Amino acid sequence: MRPRGDVVCVRHGRTHPAAQTSTFHPDQEYLADLASWITAGLLAAVALAGGITKMFIPKEKPAAQHGGEWTAHAGVGFVKALGVLESLAAVGLILSAALGTAPVMVPVTALCWILLMVGAMVAHGRLGQYKLVMVNVVCLGLAAFLTGGHLAA
Template sequence: MNTALWIVAGLLAVLFLLAGGGKLFVSKKKMAEARGAQGWVNNVNPGFVRTLGALEVLGAIGLILPALLDIAPILVPLAATGLATIMVGAVILRIRRHEPKAMLLDLFYLAPIVFVAIGRFGPEAFG
């Protein structure tokens, strides 16, 4: 179980580093024009998009680094919980925008995040 949690956390960290980095470094205009349901950026402040990107990058770092360095490993399930909260917000946004395919993808990402949060808070918590 510990190995599975490490693998899932690593894959999620890569995913959220890329997604968050994109929100931090790609312009709002280019994100809105990009292929794939990114039209939501037209409805929010650019500062919100950047903040969301920064939180995703911090969450990705928090999934791996605290446990890897054995410094405050309790941050791992807290980071997973924070990313899960972001994804719940994404699902709500997709429901409001009537984007069922994108909502299913967000739910698909939410499941492994919850797996890591529960696993690291519970049976495979870092001692």
Template sequence: MNIVLWVIAAVLAAAFLGAGLLKLTQPREKLVASGMGWAEGFSAGTVKLIGGLEILAAVGLILPALLDIAPVLVPLAALGLVLMMIGAAITHARRKEYQAIGITVVLLILAAVLVWGRFGPYSF
């Protein structure tokens, strides 16, 4: 199960690192035009904040356990992603972006499994 949790952490880290970098490097208008319609409901600063939090979470999913420095940060980072994905699901539901809700729920479930595993029976 430890390997499965590492794979989940790596998949989540890759997904959120990419998404966070995209949000930090692209202007909000370009994100809206490229299919992230939800961004029009938020200020440019808020979109950048979300991107920064996603990058911090991606780093927090891997580095603490890899370096064996405060590995409790791994499930805390995953818990932060669970909370962010709940907010994202609510935002997508309000905008009737049903395909985005599906992706969001998958990421939420993966993060929740990581929280359960690393806080529970498979902690470091």
């Protein structure tokens, strides 16, 4: 178990050596790790919000709103399965790195998120929702940054 207050590296799953000194001056590795944590947190928040919405809100509600029209043409099981996958993505992006149990799950989850965003871009593009396609592109870019940061580390 790590002592409280240590900075845990999301890319490696261990405490950051620079955080163990009394005079802390962030170096490039620390800043890259901070960017990875912020990116993982943003993606996890998006994934959890989308997952909870898809799992617990009846599909007729989002189908009647802008951005959720695709659910009108999808089965209830498919929508709920996407919700479960998105919720698991939130767990995979944060919990595995925070506990240091399986830090390899972060880039694997981010890679799966990229595939999910490609599907979302296709679905929104077919409906002419190009602003939502751009939101998906941003999420895809964040996931690519997270995956690339882990592969480079």
